[in-house]
Amino acid sequence: LFSLEVCVFKGKRDNMPPHICSVAQSAYWSLLMHRQDQAIVPLGRSGAGKTTCCQSALEYLVGAARSVDNRVSVEKIQAMFTILKAFGTVTTCYNGASTRFSMVMSLDFNATGRITAAHLQTMLLERVRVAQQPEGESNFSVFSQMLAGLDMAHRTMLHLHQTAESNSFGIGPCSKTEEKQKASVAFAQLQAAMETLGITVDEQTAIWRVLAGIYHLGAAGACKVGRKQFMKFEWANNAADVLGCDFEELTTAVFKHHLKQIIEQVTSGTSRLSKDEERNAGPKMTGVECVEGMAAGLYEELFAAVVSLINRSFSSSHLSMASIMVVDTPGFHNPRHQKKERAATFEELCHNYVHEQLQTLFYKRTFMSELERYREENVEVPFDLPELSPMATVSVIDQNSSQVPPGGQAEEPKGLLWILDEEVLIPGSSDSVVLNRLCSYFAKKGTESEEEGFLRKCEQMLQFEIFHQLGKDPVRYDLTGWMNKAKLNLSAQNSIQVLQQSKIDALKKLFLPRSKMPLICRSVAGLEGNSQQALQRTGCVRKTFTSSLAAVKKKSVCAQIKLQMDALANLVKRSQIHFVHCLVPRVGADGAEGKPSQPCITGEVELTLDVPTLRVQLSGAQLLDALRLYRIGMASLRCATVFYACKNCHPEGLQTFPTQRKAVYQGEPLKSRELCSLSQF
Numbered sequence: 001l002f003s004l005e006v007c008v009f010k011g012k013r014d015n016m017p018p019h020i021c022s023v024a025q026s027a028y029w030s031l032l033m034h035r036q037d038q039a040i041v042p043l044g045r046s047g048a049g050k051t052t053c054c055q056s057a058l059e060y061l062v063g064a065a066r067s068v069d070n071r072v073s074v075e076k077i078q079a080m081f082t083i084l085k086a087f088g089t090v091t092t093c094y095n096g097a098s099t100r101f102s103m104v105m106s107l108d109f110n111a112t113g114r115i116t117a118a119h120l121q122t123m124l125l126e127r128v129r130v131a132q133q134p135e136g137e138s139n140f141s142v143f144s145q146m147l148a149g150l151d152m153a154h155r156t157m158l159h160l161h162q163t164a165e166s167n168s169f170g171i172g173p174c175s176k177t178e179e180k181q182k183a184s185v186a187f188a189q190l191q192a193a194m195e196t197l198g199i200t201v202d203e204q205t206a207i208w209r210v211l212a213g214i215y216h217l218g219a220a221g222a223c224k225v226g227r228k229q230f231m232k233f234e235w236a237n238n239a240a241d242v243l244g245c246d247f248e249e250l251t252t253a254v255f256k257h258h259l260k261q262i263i264e265q266v267t268s269g270t271s272r273l274s275k276d277e278e279r280n281a282g283p284k285m286t287g288v289e290c291v292e293g294m295a296a297g298l299y300e301e302l303f304a305a306v307v308s309l310i311n312r313s314f315s316s317s318h319l320s321m322a323s324i325m326v327v328d329t330p331g332f333h334n335p336r337h338q339k340k341e342r343a344a345t346f347e348e349l350c351h352n353y354v355h356e357q358l359q360t361l362f363y364k365r366t367f368m369s370e371l372e373r374y375r376e377e378n379v380e381v382p383f384d385l386p387e388l389s390p391m392a393t394v395s396v397i398d399q400n401s402s403q404v405p406p407g408g409q410a411e412e413p414k415g416l417l418w419i420l421d422e423e424v425l426i427p428g429s430s431d432s433v434v435l436n437r438l439c440s441y442f443a444k445k446g447t448e449s450e451e452e453g454f455l456r457k458c459e460q461m462l463q464f465e466i467f468h469q470l471g472k473d474p475v476r477y478d479l480t481g482w483m484n485k486a487k488l489n490l491s492a493q494n495s496i497q498v499l500q501q502s503k504i505d506a507l508k509k510l511f512l513p514r515s516k517m518p519l520i521c522r523s524v525a526g527l528e529g530n531s532q533q534a535l536q537r538t539g540c541v542r543k544t545f546t547s548s549l550a551a552v553k554k555k556s557v558c559a560q561i562k563l564q565m566d567a568l569a570n571l572v573k574r575s576q577i578h579f580v581h582c583l584v585p586r587v588g589a590d591g592a593e594g595k596p597s598q599p600c601i602t603g604e605v606e607l608t609l610d611v612p613t614l615r616v617q618l619s620g621a622q623l624l625d626a627l628r629l630y631r632i633g634m635a636s637l638r639c640a641t642v643f644y645a646c647k648n649c650h651p652e653g654l655q656t657f658p659t660q661r662k663a664v665y666q667g668e669p670l671k672s673r674e675l676c677s678l679s680q681f
C-alpha cells in the first residue's frame, strides 16, 4: 500500500487526489520551489486521526525523498511512533491511543531534496496523568506493556515479580488475559522499536528502572494524616533501590524540601530567605501531592530522555536547506462527545487551549493574511473577515492585562491561567475566588449582552462552560482543585537530582546530559542537536522562554503552559503551514471503539455520516468560510494548469512569480472581475 501511495503522488505537483500524502507532496514541492520551511498541522477532535495523519505524512516524505545516508528511514519513523505511542498515549473513551503531549517532528532537506536529518521536539506532556487519571481512562500505555511483557530476570531485578495489593497511581497489570497478551505483544514491539533506533540494552534497562521506580512509589503511597511520609515502607525501599538511591535520600527528595533549603541556607551563610526566595520556596503540600509530584517529575524526565535517544538516532551534521515540520497535538476534548456526565479537567482545558491556539493560527493565515494580501495588491474581494474568531476563546484562557479587554471593561481582565497564577500566591485564596474573577471578566452579563459572552457559570458548584469552537462546542469544566494544580510542586523539581545522582551508572548516564539544558525551558524536550537547522529550532524555543515573562516566572506552572504553547507556535509560525482538518464522521467513531469503517461486499467503504456532528465540526473550524474565500480568491492559490485553462490563454503569456505566490497576467495584477471568472473553480 505504501509503495502504491508513493507511486500515485511522487513527482506530482497538482491534480492529486485528496489524501494526506498529497498534502505532504505539496509541502515538499513548496519547500523545493521556495526554499522555505513548511509545516503540516492536523487539527480536530480527539480520535479524529491526527496522529495517523502525521505518521502517514512522515512515512510518505521519507519514503519518497529518501535520506542521504539512511539515517532517516521509514522503519525508523515507524519505530519512533511505536515508542511515542507507548510513552505518550493513554486509553480514553475517545481513542485507544490518545496522544498526551505535543510534538514537532522536523525533516531537514538539502538543496537536492534529499533528507539530511530529523529532529523531534516535544512539549506540554500531561505529566500528572502518571499519578491521576479520570474515571475510565488509563495511565500511559507503557506501564501496562512493561508489566505484561518484561522477562523474569528484569522482573526480579526491578522487584516486579510480585504486584502490590493496591497502587495509588492506578498502575497495575491488565486483568483480562486478552488485554495482557495484547500488552505483552506491544512491549515486544516497543523493545524492537528501541533496537531499531539504536537504544542499547543498558539504556533500555535504565528506562525500565525509572518506570519501575514510579510503580513502586505508587504502591508506597503517602500517609494522609500526620507526618509526611510513605505509607508502605517496603515499596518505597523498592523504589529507592531501582532508582539507585538511599531510602533517606528519596524521602528527603520527596517530602523534605524545606530541610534541603535550610541546609543550602546554612551552607551559603545567609540567615533569612528573601521575599522572592520565600515565594519560590513554594506552597505547602500534602504527602500525597509530594509523592505524585515526584512520579510526575520522574516521568517527564524519562520522556525527555527517550526523546533525546530518538534524536541521537536521527541526527547528522549534513548541511540542510529547509525543513518540513509535522505537528501533532492532543485533540479537542469534550466529555459530551461521548455522552459523559462528567465535567472536563484542567488537563483537558490545556489540550483544548492548544487546539484553539492552532485554530487561531488557521484563522490568521487563512483569512487575515489572505485578505491583507488582497489589500496590498489592491484587489477587491467580495469577502468579509469572519466576525467570530477563536482568538476570543483563547483570551478567556491566556489573556494578560496588557491585551485589549473584550467589551472594554474598566478593570483589566485576565485569562484563567493568569488568574490561577496570581491566586496561588495569595494566602487563603480558593478555587471559588478564581471562578468569580474569571466570570466577572468574561461571563455573559444579563440577557442583553448574550452575544458577547465567551463563558458561562454553571449551576453546579465550581463549574463553568467555555464556548469553544466559536461557541459551537461548549465544554463544561470543573474547577475543583485547580489551585492545587497551579501550585509549584517541589518534589517534581527534585526528581532530576534523584536521577542524575543515581548510583546506577546507566541511569546517571541517561539523565546527565539534561543537566546542560537550561532549567528555564526544561519542560520542552529535544533541545539537543548540532546541525544548523536543529540549532535554529532550539534557539527559537530558548528565545521564547527567555524573552518573555519566563525569566521572572520560571517557577510558575501556568506561565510554563503558556510558554510551551508559545514555543510550539513560534516554531511553526516561520513556515508555510498546510492545515489538515480531521473530522470525526459520527459520534463514537473513534479508536476507542476500534471500529473504523468496514469495507462492504462491493469493496467500497461503508461510511455512515452523522450530519449534525459533522456540521458542528465544519462550522467550528470555519471550513466553509475558508472554502468560500478559496473559491473567490487569487488565482495563485490554484495550480497553474487550472489557471491557464480558465483564462483560455497560452502559458507563455503568463509570468509567474512562485516565490511570492502571485500569478500576474501580462504584468497586471488580477482584478476582481478576473477573480470572479475563476470562482467556477
Ligand SMILES: Nc1ncnc2c1ncn2[C@@H]1O[C@H](COP(=O)(O)OP(=O)(O)OP(=O)(O)O)[C@@H](O)[C@H]1O
Residues within 6 Å of the ligand: 044, 045, 046, 047, 048, 049, 050, 051, 052, 053, 094, 095, 096, 097, 098, 099, 100, 329, 330, 331, 332, 582, 590, 591, 592, 594, 596, 597
Ligand atoms: N482515515 C481513517 N479511517 C479510519 N480510521 C482511522 C483513520 N485515521 C485514523 N483512524 C483510526 O482512528 C483512531 C484514532 O486515530 P488517531 O490516534 O490518529 O487520532 P488522534 O486525532 O490523533 O487522537 P488524539 O487527539 O486523541 O491523539 C485510531 O484507531 C486510528 O487507527
